[in-house]
Amino acid sequence: MKKEIKSSGPADSEIILGILNDSKEILNRLYVTYFPMVLQLVLNNSGNEDDAKDVFQESVIVLYNKVKSGNFELNSKLKTFIYSVSRRLWLKRLNAQSKTLRNIEDFSEFIPVEDDLERHEEKDRQFRVMELALNQLGEPCKTIIEDYYLQSKSMQEICEKFGYTNADNAKTQKYKCLQRLKKLFFQA
Amino acid sequence: MMKSDIELTNQIDAYLRGELTDSEIADFEKKRVEDPAFDIKVVEQQNLVLHLTDYADRMKLSSEMNAIHETLDIYDLKNQVAPEAPLIRRMWKKYRINTAIAATVALIAVSGTLLSTGYFSKTISTNVSLLRREINSIKKSQNALIKNINDKPNKGPVNPGQFGGTGFALSSNGYVVTNYHVVQGADSLYVQNSEGEAFKAKMIYIDPTYDLAVLQITDPAFKDLDILPYTFKKTVSDVGEDVFTIGFPRDDQVFGKGYLSSKNGYAGDTVAYQVSIPVNPGNSGGPLLDNRGNIIGIINGKQTQVDGAAFAIKSTYILKSIEAIPQDSLDEKLIISKRNSLSGLSRKDQFKKLEPFVYMVKVY
Numbered sequence: 001m002k003k004e005i006k007s008s009g010p011a012d013s014e015i016i017l018g019i020l021n022d023s024k025e026i027l028n029r030l031y032v033t034y035f036p037m038v039l040q041l042v043l044n045n046s047g048n049e050d051d052a053k054d055v056f057q058e059s060v061i062v063l064y065n066k067v068k069s070g071n072f073e074l075n076s077k078l079k080t081f082i083y084s085v086s087r088r089l090w091l092k093r094l095n096a097q098s099k100t101l102r103n104i105e106d107f108s109e110f111i112p113v114e115d116d117l118e119r120h121e122e123k124d125r126q127f128r129v130m131e132l133a134l135n136q137l138g139e140p141c142k143t144i145i146e147d148y149y150l151q152s153k154s155m156q157e158i159c160e161k162f163g164y165t166n167a168d169n170a171k172t173q174k175y176k177c178l179q180r181l182k183k184l185f186f187q188a
Numbered sequence: 189m190m191k192s193d194i195e196l197t198n199q200i201d202a203y204l205r206g207e208l209t210d211s212e213i214a215d216f217e218k219k220r221v222e223d224p225a226f227d228i229k230v231v232e233q234q235n236l237v238l239h240l241t242d243y244a245d246r247m248k249l250s251s252e253m254n255a256i257h258e259t260l261d262i263y264d265l266k267n268q269v270a271p272e273a274p275l276i277r278r279m280w281k282k283y284r285i286n287t288a289i290a291a292t293v294a295l296i297a298v299s300g301t302l303l304s305t306g307y308f309s310k311t312i313s314t315n316v317s318l319l320r321r322e323i324n325s326i327k328k329s330q331n332a333l334i335k336n337i338n339d340k341p342n343k344g345p346v347n348p349g350q351f352g353g354t355g356f357a358l359s360s361n362g363y364v365v366t367n368y369h370v371v372q373g374a375d376s377l378y379v380q381n382s383e384g385e386a387f388k389a390k391m392i393y394i395d396p397t398y399d400l401a402v403l404q405i406t407d408p409a410f411k412d413l414d415i416l417p418y419t420f421k422k423t424v425s426d427v428g429e430d431v432f433t434i435g436f437p438r439d440d441q442v443f444g445k446g447y448l449s450s451k452n453g454y455a456g457d458t459v460a461y462q463v464s465i466p467v468n469p470g471n472s473g474g475p476l477l478d479n480r481g482n483i484i485g486i487i488n489g490k491q492t493q494v495d496g497a498a499f500a501i502k503s504t505y506i507l508k509s510i511e512a513i514p515q516d517s518l519d520e521k522l523i524i525s526k527r528n529s530l531s532g533l534s535r536k537d538q539f540k541k542l543e544p545f546v547y548m549v550k551v552y
Contacts (some may be wrong), residue, residue: 024252031256039262039433040269049262057253060216064249130243149237152205152243175194 012078019067034079036186038086046107047090055093059085062120076111084110088117095117133184141177149175196226200233228472250307260323260505263536267535316367316454317492320551321352321437321470346484350552354435354474354487355379356404358510359544360413362405363522365506366473366549367488372399379547382441387551393513398505403549404520414526417541418475420503421482427451431463432535433487433500435474436548439450444471446496448484453499455490459500461485467498473549476500481530481538 010018010029018026034055042052062085066072087110100125134142147153147161159170197324201210203216220227251497353370357363364379371377371391380386386409394401425431432445446465453460463476467490485500510524530538 011193023298027249027252028256030252032260033258035257036269039265043266044271049266050363057257060253061249064245070196126239127243127246132241133205145240147245147472148201151239170192171198175197178197178236179232181240183231185236185239186232 007054015078016067016072021062025178027060032058037079037083040107041083041105042090044107045090047056051090051093054085055089059087062116065120065123066116070182071162079106080109080111081113083108083186084113085116088113129185136184137177140173141180144174145181173181191485192272194279197233200230200424201212203230204234204237226433240325251475261536263540280550288477316489317469318367318489319353319437319467319469319472319487320367320370321468321472323380350478350550352436352470352551353472353549354470355433355547355549356473356475356486357413357416357481357547358402358524359522360416360525361520361522362389362410362412363405364405364547365405365486366390366401366510367486367501368396368399368401368464369488370473370492370549371551374551376552377403378550378552379403380550382543389549391402392518394507395512397508398501398509400486400501400509402509402549403517404521409426413544415527415529416545417529417538417544418477418483419528420480420507420526421478421484421503422507424451425461425484425503430479431465432485432538433465433467433468433471433474433476434539434542434546435471435487436546437468437470440546441543441546442471445535447496454489457499459505460501463487463498464496470548475542475546476531477538477542479531481528481533481542 010026010033015026015030017023017167020089035052038056038059040050043049043057047055053109059082061074063078063082087106090127091104117148134145143184144158144162148155153161155167155174158164158174159167162170164170164173183187189371190318199208199216200450203213208216212248220230264491353366355364355366358365371394374391377389377391378386387405387410389403389405389407392402392404425450427446427450430445431448432443433442436442436484444466446463448461449464450462452458453462461476461484463485465476465487467474467487470485471491474487476487479482482503483506484503486503486506487498487500490501491497507524510522512521515521530541533541
């Protein structure tokens, strides 16, 4: 193992709490503290800074999903978790590009994270399907769905925004849009 | 049927959003138990909304992370964590102090001798050195050493030697400007970008009076660059202005920062500026830029006995030279960029944007 990058970041428990509270401040500190570690890993194992960015951001997504689903136990350091996930993701990518490393140069200890990555892959697949479905949905459906289900806008607001003459028309439209999305998503 | 379906969907939405009253919820739950088809509908809709919010959460997280990423100084971070340099550089690191001491001793000895013989007072007129770099100088001195040992008659170098300087793009379609003295007497020319890719180039115009040369990249592997981020300043810049340059005094791009110290060059030369900036052999032909990212000149020499006095041909002469090239003699039109996308950026971002447009000129 080579020199480790010193990181005097926030405490792990502070980060976990921040993730649960959607704290932007914590995300920022998490990023600033741990990105250099992943950058070091990727740069020293035949990747560039863009690869490092992708791998690190994906690891943070894995962490967020894990924490938010309530099964993050602090039996390993957060740093170790992020490093291990990034390491695994990067090795997979290298493999996919049929570039194999004779031996990976490591900068931190790591733990097995196969289960987490399996869960992540499934989630990632669903994310892509939803992305595709929303793109195929078209307007005004996409905006109506986003306004109602994501922005939690009322039917009254949507009715005014789209200039429907009465709330019933808006409801019918929303129903049709949801049916289409359902079809696109579940049948993909 | 359709009408009731719409009603059901709305009811499920209201249930999922917590908009139902207690008695309505009780009815709803009861219906779920009694009617499995309805229950499936609820679960399905709930699932879909869950996937939808997951999607939105991840999009939000990604965009927040990208915003944070933008604020990082990647260059600085890379320097901290970049891979170990190859053997030669490691050896250089290891032995550079020894080398520096040896060099200092040599320097003191030489300058002491020169000083005592009154050398400095005689050589004012040859005080300007042009900053092209002899790439093979180390190899050649080694060769010379071997020859001495073998005691063979010295016939002079067979290889004319390789020289290097800097050049920068005039347009995105492969025109590059550098100094005349860099490419003077060249058998063949290559330009090499920051990624280390070398392209064959030819000289299409020289202007020895202003020490300028325009090259065209003729290599089929060359692909057009993005739109140039800089423009050429048409007026004279003010003394005291902050300036910077990028050059190839070694095989990597090196950034140098300084200020404009005089409106005229060496011995009152009105074609050039005097610039207080660290430059070395290899910097010749490098762009000199002001804070807003305008090209104000092209580095071409420095005063040998004065620290930090470099010279740069003013940008107006570059423009004059370009105008003097007969356009119909060119394969492709040479159009100078009129849009500047560097102003307002931090120095490091300016450097990043400039990187692909500055070349090492290799002369064989």
